[in-house]
Every structure is written in C-alpha cells, then in structure tokens.
Amino acid sequence: WLYYTVSQLADKNTRENLAIQHLKASVDIDSSNGQAWYLLGRCFSGVGRVHDAFDAYRQSIDKSEANADTWCSIGVLYQQQNQPMDALQAYICAVQLDKSHSAAWADLGVLYETCNQPNDALTCYLNATRNSESNANLAAKIKFLQQNLATMPLHFQNKAHQTLPSIEEAWRLPIPAELTSRQGNSGPAGGLASGRGAGGPGQDQDSSLREDAKKKKDRKRQSSEPMEMPPPPPQPPAVLSPQQYHLMERLSKNESTLNQSQQHLLRQLQQQHKLSQQFTKQYSALSSQTRPGQFSGSSLPSSGLSPLGLGSLPGVPSTTPQQGMAGNFMASVEPTPSKLLDEKFPFSSQDIAIAEDVLAQMAGDHKGSSLSSLSSPFRSSDQSLGLSMSDCPTSSHLHPSTSSTLSLDHFQGSKDSIPCSSNTGALSSISNGSNSSSTNSGNSSIQGRITPSGQGRATPSSASVHSSSPQGSTRGDAESNNDEDDDDHKDSKYSKDIFTVSATKELSLVLKRSSVDASLLQKEVKPSTVALDINMSGSKIVEQSKGQGLIHRSLSSILGEDHAPPQPPSAPYPPLPKDCLNPPTPSVYLDNRKDAFSIQLQQFCHQQAVVVIRGIAGALKLDLGLFSTKSLVEANPDHPVEVRSQKQQAPDENFDSAGKRLWYCDSTRGVTTVAKYAQYQASSFQESLREEQEKSKGTVKESDSDSNLSMTSKKKRFKMIKFGTNVDLSDEKKWRTQLHELTKLPSFCRVVSGNNMLSHVGHTILGMNTVQLYMKVPGSRTPGHQENNNFCSVNINIGPGDCEWFSVPEQYWGVIQDMCERNGVNYLHGSWWPILEDLYEEDVPVYRFIQKPGDLVWIGPGTVHWVQAIGWCNNIAWNVGPLTYRQYTLGVERYEYNKLQSYKSIVPMVTLSWNLAQNVGFSDAKLFNAVKTTLMRSLRQVRMTLDIVEELKKEVKWHGRTPEEAAHYCEECEVEVFNILFVTESDGQFLVHCQDCARKASATLDKFVVLNQYTLDELINIYDRFKIHTPHQGHPIYGGVYS
CATH class of the missing domain: 1.25.40.10 (Tetratricopeptide repeat domain)
Structure with missing residues (x-):
C-alpha cells in the first residue's frame, strides 16, 4: 500500500505494479485478511481493472x-x-x-x-x-x-x-x-x-x-468528487440537415459552372459545415480530457461468473463526463438561445430560388412528376431520424448512469421530464422513429431550417409517407407526422413546385438523365392498376379488382405499389458523437400496485426502446417461486426442455477456439427434461462452490483474469455449458397455477389482454402469445435478434442470479444487419453476438444493464437485443403487441421484408388484421387507416386470385375455418396464405401452397385442390363494418383502442 500511495518510491506504473504484486502475495499467504483484499481492490480500481477490483471487494466483504x-x-x-x-x-x-x-x-x-x-x-x-x-x-x-x-x-x-x-x-x-x-x-x-x-x-x-x-x-479512501466547479459547456453550432448537406455536395461537384450567387450559397453551406465539424472534434477532445479511461476496445470489463457474485456486475464504462452540480445549475439557469442556421447565415428567398435553379439545371429538361412529388431541400428536418448536435447532451446535462432508475412519479407530470433529458430525449427520439415533442419537447432538434419570408407560400415540412428515405424516416412515428403534414400542405401550390436534394431513387435517376438521352432510360410501360381507396365500400373494391388478376399475376404485398420494397435502413444522420453511445437505460422503480397499473407507466414503455421496471414483483406480490426450478420439477418433471450447448465466456467477449474474436455465436441443439436439467443446474452450482473453496485455500492456482482478454495469439480452452431454452408453458392444465399468477400484471404487459394484438391472432403462437421459460447457468446466451415481426416482448428474471442485457434502438438494425453480413453470419437465420468495439466504431448506441431477480424488462418494437446470464437463474418471457400505429406498421414492414428474405413471419399479419377488424374498435385514426389499408389490399388479392382460378376453370371448394385454427403458410416459400388455399396431398398429408408456388408447380393447377375459408360476402361485410370510433364518456382508450 506504501508503494501505491507514496510517489517518491518510484514512477507511477512501477509503483502500481509493485503494489499489486505485494498485495497479491499478502492474500495468498492469508486469504482471510479482508483489509488486504480491500487494498488490492483499490489498486485494481486505480489501474482500471474493473472486474478484478470488484472481485477483490467481494472477497473483502466476505472476510471482514x-x-x-x-x-x-x-x-x-x-x-x-x-x-x-x-x-x-x-x-x-x-x-x-x-x-x-x-x-x-x-x-x-x-x-x-x-x-x-x-x-x-x-x-x-x-x-x-x-x-x-x-x-x-x-x-x-x-x-x-x-x-x-x-x-x-x-x-x-x-x-x-x-x-x-x-x-x-x-x-x-x-x-x-x-x-x-x-x-x-x-x-x-x-x-x-x-x-x-x-x-x-x-x-x-x-x-x-x-x-x-x-x-x-x-x-480511508479520499472522496472522488471533483475539486473544481466546471464551467458551462460551449454551445454547439447548428448541423447541416441531410438535405442541405446533399445540396452542398451537388454544388461542389458543379462548382465550375456556378454563377456568383450560387457560389455564395455554396460558401455559406461549406462554412457552416466546417464550424460544426470543428466543434465536434473540440468537444470530443474535451470529453476525453474530462474523464480518463473512456470506452475503448481494451477497456471493456470482463464480468465474472461466480455464484457468490456481489449484486450485479458493472456495465460498460461510460464515456459520459461527470460534472458538478454547479455546472448543471449554471447551464440551466442561464438561458442560452439556440443558434439556428438561418440566424447565422440568413438565406433569403433569392437564395432559395438559386438552389431551385441549380437543381433544375442538373435535372435538365426532365422536371417530371418524380420531382414534383418530392419535398423541399429546405423543409424542416424535425421528421428526420438524425439528431443534430443540439440533441446530444453537453457535459452540463449528461447523466452518469447506464441504468438510471426513475420513480413512477417522475413521468406522471409530463412526458418530457425524463432524467438526463438531453441524452435520454435524444435517444428516445431515435427509439421512437421521430423527434416527437411528447418525448423530447425540451430538446427538439434544431437543424438547419430555411423559411422563406414574405413570399406568401408555405414550406412543406415532410415528404409523403410512401417516399423512399435514406434515413428510414418513413417508418414508425415519423409516418404519423408525415400524414398530418401532408394534409396541412396538400393545397399548397409551393409544395408541388419545389425540388428536393434528398437522396431518393427518383432524384438519382433524374440526375443521371442529365447527360443521357431520356428516351434511352424510359422505364417499360406496365399496365396500370386500378386506384383503390379505403373509403370505398367492400363491394366496390371487389368490383374494381375483378379481372386485375389476369393482368397482374402477383400483387400480394400489403404495403402498396407506391411503397418501396422494405430494406434495411441506413444509419441515422447525423451520427451520434462518441460520448453518446453508452446511453442510460430508461428505468422505473415501482413501490405499489397503483403505480404498476398507471397509464403513465404504459405510455412511458411505449415511448422507449427498452425499459427496466424494477420492484414490480414486490409491488404486485408476484409469487415468482412458482417458476423456480424446484417448483417446476415438482409440477412436471418430465416436461421437455430444448438444450443449447455453448462456450462459457464473459458477456462482452466472443472467441473461437483459436482465440479469434468473431460475431458468430456457436451452439449445438439437444433435448432433455425439466428434472434432468434441474440436476445439471444444481451440480453446476455445487461445482462452482467447490472451485471457489479450493481457490480460497490456495490449492488451485488462479490465473490473472486479464490474461483472458489477450488470448488471440494462442488457442483457448472453454468450459462448455448447457442452456435450457424454449420451455413451453402454454398448457393450462399443466401450468395453471403459474399462468394464473401472471394475471396480476398490468394489462399492457399481460400474456392475454384486449390491448394485446397477439391475443387477437386467433390461435396459439408458441413463445409469442404463450409463456416460455428459460433455465440458465452462468454464461447462457440468447444471441442477438429482433423479436418476431418486430413485436414487443416482456421478460421477468425469476432469480436467484442476474442477467446482463445489451440492446440497440430499432433504427440501427440496418447497420447491424450489414455488420453481420460483413462478418459472415446471416442476420435473420444466423446466430450472432456483436463485438462491442465494432458497434462503437460504427456509432451504434448500446444500452447495457443488469436485470436482477424480480425485474421486468420491456423490449420495445424492433429493438435489437442479446442477453447473457451472469448467475444461476430462470427467466420467463412472452411477446405483446401494443395497439399503436408504430407497432402495427413495423410489424407489416417486417412481414413484407421477410418475404423477400425467404424467412417465415410467425405472426400472420393478414389474418391478424381481419381479426382486429372484427374484435377491436379503433379511435386512433392512423392505426385505423393502416389496418384498413391491409384489409383493402387483402380483399383485392382474394378477388385477383379468384380471377386466375376462374380463368383456369378450377372449382373452388368450401372449406371453412374452425375455431382456433392456425393460419396457413406455403409449404414451399413459407409466406402466409389467406382464404384461398392451393392444396396437394403427399404421404397422407395435405400441404398448402400459395398461388405463385402452385402455378410454378403446375401452370394449370391440375395437381391442386382449391379451397376457400371465407366467402367474399363475409369479407365484404367485415370490411364495411370496420369503422373508426369516437369514444363515449366513461369509456377509456388505451393504445388507440375503444373499449
């Protein structure tokens, strides 16, 4: 300890190494000396060896x-x-x-x-x-x-x-x-x-x-509190919006042909971009000086797997600089007016006209409808998923927590009163797909915005819902804003005449045409489809669609012809600064049943990518012991359990046997029973206890834990573990007591609820609208994934050990999908475990937190996540589908994307939509319109399929549908087949095919029997009765549902 504290003895690194060496020798001689363990922990902490420090402190607590x-x-x-x-x-x-x-x-x-x-x-x-x-x-x-x-x-x-x-x-x-x-x-x-x-x-x-x-x-250790009150941070300059940045690029490429006014506009944009870049560099340097030991590839702590773990292991070191309260207060009390781009660089109406002229010149004579339908390059960028520098918290507003806990009262007053408002608000806008004022009204993005004054023309603030956007801003809540804005400006003459520099396919095509004869690039003229509208009656839709099946052989998409095929989104622009990539995890602590059932809790969860609800088991008096291994064995010892054999590694590591880091997560599948896995779980715990005792006696030489972090040059031997997964608890006869206990949960996270879309599917989807159990030992991994069809999920840790979670907002799934492909693993079909340093380099924010026994984790729609047990525990989980516009549209988009990827959508979105129309009254106009659009296109598809069948003179036989009959999927391509079934018989089994696969197998459908489950009149009746509702007094609305 003298070596560590007396600077005169040697240089700092030498003293630290000698101090650790001597204190290790001390605990080897007398491992019961708690003071020596404490001082060793202090030394480990001082040199940044977080895991070793934590382990030493645990030993000190045990001993002293x-x-x-x-x-x-x-x-x-x-x-x-x-x-x-x-x-x-x-x-x-x-x-x-x-x-x-x-x-x-x-x-x-x-x-x-x-x-x-x-x-x-x-x-x-x-x-x-x-x-x-x-x-x-x-x-x-x-x-x-x-x-x-x-x-x-x-x-x-x-x-x-x-x-x-x-x-x-x-x-x-x-x-x-x-x-x-x-x-x-x-x-x-x-x-x-x-x-x-x-x-x-x-x-x-x-x-x-x-x-x-x-x-x-x-x-006694000295206080770690800062000795000086830091000054308020510098105010960041405005960042160019994506449209302005693209305009600057286009002007730069054509600089030699620009006139004086156009060159002046280019210089203004370049100067503003340079200022924002300089600020970013200066701010990053300042942040790294403020707090040493920031996140880097080698500094990620290795979480231990000891059965005697002291609480939850520390998470990823945050790069968030901590600041004294004085700085916080000064920044809060002293007003700092935002500097809009047009305040520092005023753009006149003449400048706007110049920009339009430039675009017109680039487009040549092809000012077609593809341009006129697009929005202005100078529109408000509030709908963009990207965040400006003003979204990223400066040091006076940053919160030090990656697991910040809220009391429920915190968000009962207003929706924007979330802790670390700048940081959480910024990521909240990402997680919800828009910079919604309901979640971040105090920190709305102030990007470059140009509003023409004195021209008597309104500036449209968004593009069409169906426009292709490189930021993916047409998804989720951004579509909500777009719908409203389109209505506001549909009568604006200006909105039809302006040009955009958004990087859409239409504009790219027009720009290419500027130097090529337009006639060479004309698209093949295709037969036009009949325009349909959801306000039409069902019989009118059927009438208009009749005969179209002979012209358009395959129009099965429920997104619409004017909607681009779904594809992974580009990374949100502009990227988040490095010190915003470890955000605090939204967390709520519940004290009582009233808080658990409050509408504020439901709304808060719906606004976040992920939420940890702590204390919910105690607040609702849930008997989680019913899901303990002992109770499961007593109830059904022979119940089947799927087993995954995996390598035991630290949560932030993933090596192959040669010591090479990789994304692929290796596991092999097996089957056992609850009783046999219980024996394995217990023996694993006993074995770990025995190893701990041997280590404490000195009979086993303990290797330096840091050696595990540098095994790339030699082969590494891993302990193989077994993870009991996907234990089906759907049988109410077998698990009646356990399932009844879960009815104590609030309705928005129950397995069965009127507010849960999955309760309206009409049949069981194992693991989604039923409960599944997971039985774990330390190191058990659930690899990275999004939930099926982007639905939400609920996960409760039964205990007694902890789990560590990693999650990424939905908007970044395209980045991770691309990284999976680069690392040789398929995003949808493969098993992968992201390397955190890779995500950091790609500017992907990661929530990292500990789930303790009794904690409920809410995973929002489309959130990417992966989980590892750091103790012995069981978990229960299921999916829920909030009746929100964002959830429904994300589900439909993934449904169509899965078709393109030959991946089965476990949620039959067409069947679900027809059932929702029959069972639920909607008051949310956007959600209602989205569901009715699906019904309209489904009804048209049925009529068009009948066109082909009638043309081939095939008889359509009535089959009907039994209660709780599962949705049907094509035997070949696994797409959902609704109503009209093309059936063949093979080895005594009847196999269903879709129209496309049936006609590939037999152009005349000779080998197929055609069945239908609903009559056209029945579907028309459901469609016509599906109306938007106005709630009556005394009838509350939850998630857009009228009840």
Missing part, C-alpha cells in the same frame, strides 16, 4: 464483514460504471456502517449532484463536513447550494422528477442481502438500521464509530 471503506469503494466503482442505483445502495451501506465516513458522504453527494437532486446532495455534503477537517472545495459547494437552491428551476426540487430515491427514502431501503447474509443483526449495520427513524442522516454521530473512524483515517 462490516467495512465502510469497502462499501464506499464499491459505490465509486458502480458510479464509474454508470450504475447509480447500485452505487446509491453501496454508499448507504457505507454510511450506515460508519456515519462519520466523510468520503462516502461526499461521494454520495456527488452521485445526487450528477442526478440533479441538489437538496439531497446538500444533505450529504453537510454530513461529510460534520466529522472531518474543513474541506475548502466542499465548503464552496455547500455555500453555492445554500445560496442558489431557492432560485433553481423547480424541477430540480420536485420529488416527482427525482432519478434516485431521496436520502431519507434510501436510508430506509433494505440492506442488500450480500451484507445481511454476512452480518445478521449483530454488527453495526443492524444497530444503525434499527435506529434509522430517529437517527437518520444528519443526526449526531455515534462516539464509538467516530473513534473507530479516527483510527482508520490514514487508510
């Missing part, structure tokens, strides 16, 4: 029991890893064990300060100075807070907006099991806990503890 220094250091480690709730609990343990522990009080104050809770921070700072020498920096902070609390914005003082429990609430939280299991009620913690009510924080300190603290003073 009540040690406030250790718990304080654990809190610092958690705080550095952006896990504020875990840090809070550790600090509370420290100050309960030693109320005079100044460092713990100071660090706890810093934690509250970074979470924008100044009242609690002030309380902690006062306690930190009560029993120690005066600290000038702390005194300055205390003075600042006392003078400014009264004038600070109300949301800093409003309990409804707190990220963490207040100091009084935290003091009453139960002590973690890791502490109570070691000490019982005999140690100092027990005494302090019993006297909390009267002797909470800020009360007189116990004299014996004060004396003990004085003795330990020389060994």
